[in-house]
Amino acid sequence: DARVTQTPRHKVTEMGQEVTMRCQPILGHNTVFWYRQTMMQGLELLAYFRNRAPLDDSGMPKDRFSAEMPDATLATLKIQPSEPRDSAVYFCASGFGGSTWNEQFFGPGTRLTVL
Amino acid sequence: KNEVEQSPQNLTAQEGEFITINCSYSVGISALHWLQQHPGGGIVSLFMLSSGKKKHGRLIATINIQEKHSSLHITASHPRDSAVYICAATGNQFYFGTGTSLTVIP
Numbered sequence: 001d002a003r004v005t006q007t008p009r010h011k012v013t014e015m016g017q018e019v020t021m022r023c024q025p026i027l028g029h030n031t032v033f034w035y036r037q038t039m040m041q042g043l044e045l046l047a048y049f050r051n052r053a054p055l056d057d058s059g060m061p062k063d064r065f066s067a068e069m070p071d072a073t074l075a076t077l078k079i080q081p082s083e084p085r086d087s088a089v090y091f092c093a094s095g096f097g098g099s100t101w102n103e104q105f106f107g108p109g110t111r112l113t114v115l
Numbered sequence: 116k117n118e119v120e121q122s123p124q125n126l127t128a129q130e131g132e133f134i135t136i137n138c139s140y141s142v143g144i145s146a147l148h149w150l151q152q153h154p155g156g157g158i159v160s161l162f163m164l165s166s167g168k169k170k171h172g173r174l175i176a177t178i179n180i181q182e183k184h185s186s187l188h189i190t191a192s193h194p195r196d197s198a199v200y201i202c203a204a205t206g207n208q209f210y211f212g213t214g215t216s217l218t219v220i221p
Contacts, residue, residue, distance in 0.1 A: 043150075043201060045209040059209075091158060106158040 002026045004107035006092050012113045018080040021110045024073055025094030032075045033104060034060075034067055035091040043091075049075065082114045118142045119204050121212035128219050134189040136215045138202035147178050147185045150201040152214070158201075161187070192219045 005024045033048040047057035052069040069075045089111050093104040119140045149161040162176040178185040202212040
């Protein structure tokens with residue numbers, strides 16, 4: 001069955017290292033969202049794309065975070081350099097439609113720990 | 116002040132009980148969403164609504180646009196309903212509630 005996949009599922013890294021998280025949206029979906037979840041802040045929207053174009057990345061710290069969609073089957077979220085405060089679960093979600101938020105299907109998340 | 120407020124924060128119920136989780140928002144929205152996050156961490160989108168009521172199985176979601184309030188109801192609750200339920204409001208921006216942790220005891 002169709003589902004959003006994310007890799008890696010877990011990542012432990014040291015402060016200062018680059019981290020790349022990948023997301024494969026459901027085939028045919030044209031919107032992709034990146035979220036971050038922490039105990040303190042809960043769920044936060046980092047960025048989202050429609051038809052591979054970035055529509056909003058205001059939730060991302062611009063100096064260290066970047067999000068791209070090289071093609072329709074791959075979305076990436078990079079952190080460089082990583083910091084301990086970036087430790088969180090990062091979710092990717094995909095959907096289809098013309099409005100900002102239609103029904104979304106979430107990936108399993110990438111649990112990032114920055115030491 | 117949070118743009119989206121959920122209540123209660125925690126809820127424990129006996130199996131079979133009728134459950135209501137509330138969500139109030141203070142911003143203009145185009146849609147209100149209910150998400151379910153299981154203990155394993157996976158998130159499922161339950162409902163997206165902009166007016167009225169939607170029903171799926173034992174779950175019912177309602178929204179009152181004038182009062183800026185939405186409710187999620189679970190009828191005949193079951194231990195497998197134990198999860199965190201998150202309300203999210205979308206308009207010009209995205210706003211998330213802090214979640215309601217539900218535990219249904221057999």
